[in-house]
Amino acid sequence: MPRPSSWVRTTASALGEELARIGLTVPADRLEDLLTDRVAAVAERMHITERTARRYFDHHALRTLARELALRIKDEAPGADLLTLPRTITMPLPTLGATIAALVEVAALTGANTGPDEPTTAMSMISTLGVLTREHDGNLPTVFVPEPLVVRAVRIIENTADLVHQGCTLPPGVAEDVRPHLRKALSDDAARLRALIPDTGRRTGPGLWAVPDDPR
Numbered sequence: 001m002p003r004p005s006s007w008v009r010t011t012a013s014a015l016g017e018e019l020a021r022i023g024l025t026v027p028a029d030r031l032e033d034l035l036t037d038r039v040a041a042v043a044e045r046m047h048i049t050e051r052t053a054r055r056y057f058d059h060h061a062l063r064t065l066a067r068e069l070a071l072r073i074k075d076e077a078p079g080a081d082l083l084t085l086p087r088t089i090t091m092p093l094p095t096l097g098a099t100i101a102a103l104v105e106v107a108a109l110t111g112a113n114t115g116p117d118e119p120t121t122a123m124s125m126i127s128t129l130g131v132l133t134r135e136h137d138g139n140l141p142t143v144f145v146p147e148p149l150v151v152r153a154v155r156i157i158e159n160t161a162d163l164v165h166q167g168c169t170l171p172p173g174v175a176e177d178v179r180p181h182l183r184k185a186l187s188d189d190a191a192r193l194r195a196l197i198p199d200t201g202r203r204t205g206p207g208l209w210a211v212p213d214d215p216r
Helices: 006-021 028-046 050-056 059-076 093-114 120-134 147-165 176-194
Strands: 089-092 142-145
Touching (some): 006 059, 059 147, 089 093, 089 147, 093 142, 093 176, 120 147
8 A cells, every 4th residue: 555645644644733632633544544535535526636636725624624523523422431421311221222233233244344353342332331221220211321322323323224225245144135124224223313312503511522612
């Protein structure tokens, strides 16, 4: 694989600094890949060369891109121990069961398509949901869970539904005619979870997953 150009490395470093200002750390190689893709997309859309497209990635554009990335993932509280976060979402017991079932499917589908080490995220979330259920102080049929857990679950379940739709390899023993039903089930589970997330607009209050205020 060719090494990124000096412009890509330098610009990725600048983008990393912008992300660091708002409390996010992203590996340099990921930022380099992101910038390479963004530059190529701008060049194609505007019918210009990639060298010319780089001019559009000035300091202001990098700051905007950093905030875009923050808004995309901040609600998931990346790197945080979910068990230590405030449990602000009331999850009905049927939704809890459906979510665990969906995450099992996610783990199976991810393992079938990317290898045995990749389903770790889904399995970890299943474990976390189990602990949250065990520690629940209130009366069932509801369990209190952290909002970032719900946001993470929505993302990976929706992504898996898209993989199924795009024709990914199904786990052994799963017939091809099950594909549309599996996709619909995953999409429905994600929608059910998404409905639990409060629509609070910009999150400017304290908290690890609060959307950062404009650093300018």
